[in-house]
Amino acid sequence: MAEYVLGIDIGTTSVKVCIVNTKTSEVAAQHLKDTQSNIPSDTGPGGNKQDVPKIISALNLCVSKLPKQLLQEVSKIGICGQMHGVVFWKNDEEKMAWEVVEKDTSVRYDVCQERVSALYTWQDNRCSPCFLSTLPTPESHLNISTGFGNATIFWMQKHKPGKLEKYNCSGTIADFAVAMLCNLKKPIMSYQNAASWGYFDCCKNTWNKDILESAGFPVHLLSEVKPCGEIAGNLSGSWHSIPQGTPIGVGLGDLQCSVLSTVETPSDAVLNISTSAQISFVVDNYTPNSGPPEVVPLYYWPYFEKKYVAVAASLNGGNSLATFVKTLQQWTMELGFNVPQSKIWEKVIALSSDDSTVSDLQIKPTCLGERHSPDTSASVSNIHVGNLGLGNVFRALCRGLLENLHSMMPKEILHKAQINRIVGNGSGLSRNKVLQMEVQQLYQLPLVFTKGGDAAKGAAMAFIN
Template sequence: MTEKRYILGMDIGTTSVKVCVYDPLAKEIVANQNKDTAANIPSDQGIEGNKQDVPKIVSAVHYCVSRLPRDVLRHVTKIGVCGQMHGVVLWRDGAWEKVEKDGMVIRFEGTRENMSALYTWQDSRCKTEFLDSLPKPDSHLKCYSGYGCATLLWMLKHKPEKLKNFKYSATVQDFVVTMLCDLESPIMSDQNAASWGYFNTTDNTWNIDILKSIDFPVELLPKIVKSGDIAGKLNSSWNGIPAGTPVGVALGDLQCSIIATLENTQDAVLNISTSAQLAFVVNSISDFGCNTIEHLPYFNNTYLVVAASLNGGNVLATFVKMLQQWMLEFGFPIPQSKVWEKLIALGLDAKTSSAMSITPHLLGERHVPTAKASVENIDLSNIQLGSVFKSLCDSLIQNLHTMMPKDILRSADIKRIVGNGSGLSRNAVLQRAVEHYYSLPLEFTCGGDAAKGAAIAVI
């Protein structure tokens, strides 16, 4: 009988951790777990800062893995990891410790005194004036607020003593890989490096000379390897996974959700979860004449053409919470699930067209960070809840279409859009808007799971 050989895939997301055990022969998930991290913590920058508690994220990782069947985990032969891009966590030696039982690690624990918070991709402390004062990167990619290098440069200017307290920096998923393998220093994939800014994807190197010219502590930057490479080996047996199991370098969650979803080169993938991204794969960097799309490193020296909006499911979730709060103030608490159910039903029944125009830039956009949300053309015919919700859903897709018009998809010979993310799969009003604005069929496949993609990427 052939010995089972599974891969553990892990996605360390903005709001939750998801893990799965993937069978590469059967091409199916044999076990999975997920847990909300509840890791957000207050920032001294107020609403402009966005920080998360790393030990809480690490705890969620171990919660998920520890609840997978032991008889499955002992057959894991590789581990793939991905996570939220752009963010940065700093640490020094002693940033984690092992908790063992019967000679096996049952969990790792982050030690807060030896690490910083995670400054996430949603951090907006780097204002336009500050970013404009920085040297231009030697890269086809720009550096925005929330990007690792931008956050570190802000600290260099405003909190230089804080940087001196730490020896290493990386994304949170890189930190987890460093911890699992007990690496001396972190190793980062080109996917995560490109999400930090000041990284040249052509020669696969940081812009060391440019960063040195402004006294950036370049010793904090991780070593770079190609996506799909192995970062190290599991340092100790972990909940039944054998010590010595190879661990892949951490990858971007977007790239991993794409690799788990794409079925052919004529597919574009639309992901709407916390934020929103529309992407397809090309062999080289092309000029589409549009400054709202980017070419991000993918796999096997290819690129993802991406329109990445900061406004997606988070905008709709804020609208739902607003309605809940209003009703609570009237003394009528309503479960979130009921609000969603009613909104979608009303949105589907709403008129096909409305004069109401919503600009959904609740979180701004990287190319227009000062943009705000607004509503125009309100009249007596469109103030019903269903009409407002439909207009909000339409506006999110219209915003993406402004960033990546359907002509770009047509020029790339894209034949369909594959949907991904709970924000889209559970919302038929959004789905209708996609087909309306892009004039392409929207389909859902069995892919879409970034944890599964992380497993596939290390096969």
């Protein structure tokens, strides 16, 4: 009889779950749901928050849609999610931050909203360069940026200390889900998620507690850290027919899980364009130092089996293109028309797919800045009457998005690492032929799409022995 692993990816815009056959590594069933969880920020346009109950509700719904006969054969659960972000919650002897709701012979987990904060995501910009300059230097090869969990906690400690006092636990959204399903009083983090928060020494695999304590940081909020692939606990109840007691792994990074399910050979690089954009490849022989970190566009994040993944991670990906499409829709509404965004996407891609739309128009679509250059802004140049067609503009926008990523990880780096093809994933890339053409033009490497590229599948694969 085949055994199965449930893989869960709690992403920036959606939750995806899949059941993977442990013998064949094939996906037997899957489901996806948009969370629609964004909520207004308490710091104006610089903040970015999401509603945790909505995210967990989407998770419950996704799992409930999977075939019960397969769920009953799940032997392990792997969970990954959006990195860097932080959610706070309170657990004590009297009550936990979640409720276990019994339904027939199964249970579901609901969030106690008064005991759980919003999720402050990786897109949160409340930590300005000026504020970040006041923070202590990490003892790590990784720098600290806005949107990183520990930077957000520093900001909260200074500007909203009363809010922090309400909670005694913190973690990424994946860590929260693991703690909830295992009914853990204190959360557990993987090396991957800890590194994504900053102030984590990947040589010693420990938090920079002395540095943080000296700066007045609430170190009691930091989680215990375990290696990637270890078990965090066991499912506390029969969840949508998954047997009670099923082992659940520590929460993982969605980037690493996406790479794990995508690469087929050591000579593969992975290009993901969804909300953001990343290009990455696995490095066998990288040795991190203990700092001080350099401000560089290329990061080395903990991967699996003591390896690292080299990553150029741009904050500007599909979100930049989506902003352009949303702006076009707004303009049409102001002119008295209502054009669905789906029609706009279809039209702009069709108009810009022809080589005749290539022009000297230059667009730098870095509206959100970059972690290594937070003050970077967007710009448009070389404008003249001959390159203002809609096809010209969208083609230049797609090219500018890829040129920005290429500036962070040039083709020479891939050549030196003996990369001979790029494996693409992410809906922002797979649905956009224009981006695909620009990738091959810039990197001069074949772009292929495989059956991988799924972080939920990667989360399951991480726990297949």
